[in-house]
Amino acid sequence: MLSEEEALILKTAEKIGTMVGRDYWLRCAREKKSPDMLWGELLKTNLTSAGVERVSGTGLLEAALVQEGLARAGLPVLQFLTTHLSRTVIAKYGTGQQFERFVRPTCEQGKKISFCITESEAGSNTWRIRTFAKKRDGGYILNGQKTFITGARESDYLLIVARTKRYEEVEDKKDGISLFVVEANNSGISFEALNIELYSPETQYTVYFDGVELSDENLIGEVDRGVNYLFDCLNVERILIAACSIGLGEYVLRRAVEYAKQRVVFDKPIGSYQGLQFRMARAKAHLEAARSLNYNAARLFDGGGKVGAEANMAKLVASEAGLEAFEIAMQTFGGNAYDLDTDIITFYPVIRLFITAPVTNELVLSYIGRHVLGLPKSY
Template identity: 45%
Template sequence: MLDAFTEEQEAIRSFVERLTAKYDRRYWVERATKGESIDELWRELGRAGYLGVTVPEQYGGSGLSLRRLAILMEELAARGVLAGFLVISTAMGAIPIAKYGTEEQKRRYLPALANGSEKFCFAITEPDAGSNSFRIRTLARRDGDQYILSGQKAFITGVNDADHMMVVARTVSADEVTDKREGISLFIVDPKAQGIEKHQMDIRILMPERQFRVFFDGVHLPASSRLGEEGKGLKILFDALNPERITLGALLVGTGRYALGKAVEYAKTRTVFDVPIGAHQGLAHPMAVAKTQLELAALMTHRAAEVFDQGGEAGMYANMAKYAAAEAAIETVDLAMQVHGGSGFTGEVDLITLWPMVRLMRTAPVSREMVLNYIAEHTLGLPRSY
């Protein structure tokens, strides 16, 4: 834990301590194993006002603070409770609506997001486009006062459990625009609407949420379901993707702390050659490095959230935070398993259970390579290879 805790951090930390006394790691693992959502915990977060931290006060929240959400995620994860839906719904659903929604959209969605009665999922990835999101082919064709949505998405987390899906589509196909950044629009879609099919994917990661392929076959959407100006969705999109990177950074820092805490405890007591294994620098130094990397990643995550909250250009910070936190968490979980020897592979020690999740974060929601491409191009001004 960083020493200089602010009052705000302290309040969130003690709330999370009480909450996770009731809904602890064991509760989370049970739900995740069955693929069931953590509804009771979600409702308590809503009752305590924590789902409203990204919602302005006039719509039932406590003001748009990504920083508060990041601290909450970090503290939950540090106790082994990985609340991924906070990223998807509370960051990627609420923030774009709060910033770009019409008055009607804000009144319709934000109070329900703030009290936890409704959730959003987020759909951008397509099988053919992959990381090249400009090439998405899901098309929303204008037809009078509605749009007709056709196409498909892949890996959509929690669409089975969500009340609404934020869909990134093209209103003009990529071949028809001179500037690929044009023609992207976001839509708020009912996942149960006619013309939508969902097929669960076989993803082997311990988390309460499941992933789906989603097919849109001529889905009718009212024009009022579009978020922001038609074809100008890129700015809105990044005001969802940057918060995603930042809050996942926080989740990863917390997860790393959880794993390192276990490793340190074990290293103090496990004795193999007369002294506790933590006395061997072959283990002690990597643990010290892991601690350092996690705290550095925490600093960057908090910085990124502050820049976002102040309305600054958060892209560089968000990418660096996500990169640093993912690499630190991957190294830390791997090390924690090494410290535990063979026991590191048991369900009881509960470290191998974290591995797929932290490893995922080198690949998704944005891969390590695409993060580094961003920093190379936008921060260092290097030419682009693709």
Template identity: 35%
Template sequence: MDFSESSEHTDLRAAVASIVSPFGGKYYAEHAKNREPCQEVWLALGEAGFVGVNIDEEYGGGGGGMLDLALVCEESAAQGVPLLLILVSAAISAEVIGEFGTDQQKSTWLPGLADGTSKVVFAITEPDAGSNTHRITTTATRDGDDWVLTGSKYYISGVDEADALLVVARTGRDEKGRSLMSLFIVPTEAPGLERTPINMDVMLPEKQFTLFFDDVRLGADSLVGAENKGFQQVFHGLNPERITGAALCIGIAKYALAQAARYASEREVWGVPIGTHQGLSHPLAQASMETELAALMMRKAAWLHDNGLPAGEASNTAKYAAAEAAVSAIDAAIQTHGGNGLTSEYGLLPYWGLARLLKIAPVSREMILNYIAQHSLGLPRSY
């Protein structure tokens, strides 16, 4: 086992930090409060080749793996600008299109995903299905050479920033009556596609949407991969989503802890820095250890994925541990700041909102516990 970081990854971190740090926490907090995308950071990272670091060089990407993308995700968050859409555009959509897309689909979509000028977001969840993907009711039916898409999706991130959606739809049933799924690339301006923003109290730059597909007509070239194999294909993107989700949480935690440590070292009460007191230093130290433990599991999950090995258990564990660590870190950081932790000046609340969201999405902690109970411990399926 080699736990040292390669010189290439050290350089990658430094390069990402040099791009993102000039924007920093105040930039993110302002954009989160105003519900405005952090497009300037996305484009700057894209121009440098980091948003598409996991995409094949043939299409303008960096030719790297999931660990490279996870480090980009982690470091940008650690510099104060977490980019939620990396999880869906770079980790899911780029991975799925790169693995299962036709040559035309790859040449059409991957270059823009690689340089940051385009985003493709992921649409799977539905109002009545939740985590039960088998209950998806959005259907795609054949009409000659075309497909007609009908149904709705719920809690779809970043539709207003994207050029297209990667949609999971039911295209048939097997001999036992279970749904068969397929994947489709759907332009966000397709006739018949309507979107309604979901009003969110949490402060995020990325908006959430409900989507309605009213007989959206798609050409035959919109199908990604094999018909009725979408459920299997989408799992190629779900582990990367969990890995980058973990990386995002780890970066958020590192940012919050850095802010808290600085404040605790400078703020004096009764003549000494407040960090002198164990009541404040110990929660920060504990959160730091939890973050490092999650980071180890995230790297293991990314390594397994990059080497073509089963990564489901590690990816889910990493996402669970990192989300828990991020919420603990930000809560400790807010407590360290006292009343200042709730002010706009210090800008911590937007990070708490994102970390708290990531305990629910893209997969809830409860569903991860179900997965580990069944697949790791061999317990009976509970759902």
């Protein structure tokens, strides 16, 4: 399934995650500190450049392997995901100057990018976003807000999805959306931490844009045509989410298997009882199926193919497989699973998150029904 070089990337990422450790990750979460040691190790091994062809000669598959490998060590590093999604957009549709300014530093200095698309009122209906960039001489003035933005305050750059024509002014709802990339410390940008517990040091924020001055150099591609770039690269996000789901599922399932081998009830290891063993076996099969789907989607993307169907199916199957693995881990550990020190229940928020975000599985199913099966629109 993987070449020797690809397998080495997966193994190296998992080794780094294991060395840094789940305890360090949780300590950073409790102390509200950035996991700088992790990013330092990724930088030393050049894994920060995984997936950036112009720098490392690698593609999306290699980035997905880094994401999966870290998750297999119990580290759901969502800022790697948002950084790679964002820099894929810039590298593919931005200028050479934008690449040097915003992408290369993520590879060679470990800089991070947050992806700013979600708004509280619009939700999944991206067409209805209200963040607006008004044209002025030499650039734009940006006003609005985004929410559920991972690591925004800790990031160096922000990739922002905004309207440059209001929804009410366009005949085609896809018209009038533009993409901008900007330094996160620009004047007029502020952050409010959300009260969300993912047992992760990567805080979720609402980001406010109050008269932020943007130059034409901050615009990615053509004005009003951002949708053409956005939805191509959102498939990258689905594939990376799938990779994280698979890795986390592997981690909690491995913990469950280890416990089931040594925990004795009624004079036998509980792993010998079919009620647990068969569920663990089924979870493993589903994780492997999801992995095959995801690697295929990543390779298709790297080959220049259209991956909407494959990326959505991989995200669907992987998120469900990860949750299935978590649930059998909970059942295997029994009452101990609810003890925070056992560190099983702590995986629920992030594993369950991937059923809902960055796109709900209901919308994924709708996409498959309409665009793969050719059925009528379901909403």
